[in-house]
Amino acid sequence: MYRILKGEATREKEKAVLFLESNKIDGITSENVEASAEFLTYLTQLKNLENLCRQEKLVAYYLLDTDEEKFALFFERSNSKGIQLNFIDILAAKLYAGFNLRSMIEDFEEENPTLELNREVVVRAISFRVSGGKEIGRSYILASLTHGHFNQHWKDFTTAYKSVHDYLRTSRLLIHPTWTPYENMILPLMSFSAGLAHYDFSQMSADQELVIRTWYWLAIFSRRYSSAAQTYSLEDAQALENVALGDFSPIVGIIGRIQPAIRDKDDLYVVHKKYDAVYKGVLNLVNYHSGGFLNFENGNPVSIASNLEDHHVFPQDYLKKNWAHVHESLDSEIAIDCVVNRTLIPKLTNVKVSNKPPSTYLSEIKLKNANIAKALRSHMLTDDLLSGDYDENYDYFLEERASAILQAIKTNILEPKAAVLKQFN
Secondary structure, X not given: OXXXXXXXXXXXXXXXXXHHHHOOOOOOOOOOHHHOHHHXXXXXXXXXXXXXXXXXXXXOOOOOXXXXXXXXXXXXXXXXXXXXXXXXXXXXXXXXXXXOHHHHHHHHHHHOOOOOXXXXXXXXXXXXXXXXXXXXXXXXXXXXXXXXXXXXXXXXXXXHHHHHHHHHHHOXXXXXXXXXXXXXXXXXXXXXXXXXXXXXXXXXXXXHHHHHHHHHHHHHHOOHHHOOHHHHHHXXXXXXXXHHOOOOHHHHHHHHHOOOOOOOHHHHHOOOOOXXXXXXXXXXXXXXXXXXXXXXXXXXXXXXXXXXXXXXXXXXXXXXXXXXXXXXXXXXXXXXXXXXXXXXXXXXXXHHHOOOOXXXXXXXXXXXOOXXXXXXXXXOOOHHHHHOOOOOOHHHHHHHHHHHHHHHHHHHHHHHHHHHXXXXX
């Protein structure tokens, strides 16, 4: 079992060799071992032992004399190798007598099957309201929030949460909740929506719309929430709460201070990690700037109900096998996975692409959709990919698409920022 955990004996025949080395059973030979009942039992128990050693099965009991903050930290860390729990689980236990948090979350998700509720964001929003806009930290939440607060505010803030996601989706600022760059950005938007009639974003003014969108893109592309997320979430929630009341000065000050981390093509080429907010931000920005992604296979808008995958425009396997022939000046194979070579398409389409060069798989898709050029433009791609001229010119493809993405950053982030500072300063 230990050797298998190390990656040895991956095939059944190799496991049979291990079995015969450690067992001497009459009638079982190398010729009939795989058909024997004893070997089947061996395989079953081997898998059970393997699963056992891959999991944290120990149960520990602790007696603690400490405050809520340190207890919450201990609670999270002590569970880091087992069932993932955080301070919200402690809160749920505390509220249980008067408010069943788990049941309310299940009710929300049953009513909204396409939207998973981020319970921590909603809890912090309630804390923001109860504390008068001053506290969203777990110490305050655990010490001060009661089931009475949740009975009073739960419906309002789950409505606000849903309203924020409806706004982000319909305005194309977010293609799908799973591609949210920072979950902590939802709280400031909820604090803004709480100041609107019925939490309805259709009631905001043109000026409010301008500063909301400018802040949204700047926060993502500056990686504002990559550190001290709770601090910035509270600051932005306070600022956007004021925006709802017509006071723009705090948010304009924030907009003036933050800058996009992407300044040139080289900055884009090194963005290749899926968890990076800028990686997700670029894909969302392309969708926003182009008017919405269209399906390659039929030209219809990409549905949020689809299982979207970040597809390599130049397939990863194709590039790796032909790397010496498809590039000239790129220094690192990071460029293979960089965000410039990625776009969001349904999983079923992505599977069909396999490891074919762009001209091949796009020509195959064109047989189903003669107007594929329109769909490609919605992904900031040119139909010249169909010609085959790009198949061995990966450098040029990256340079051309990176230029288009930089233009989208200028149009949707830099220029609106300048407009906000000019108008409100």
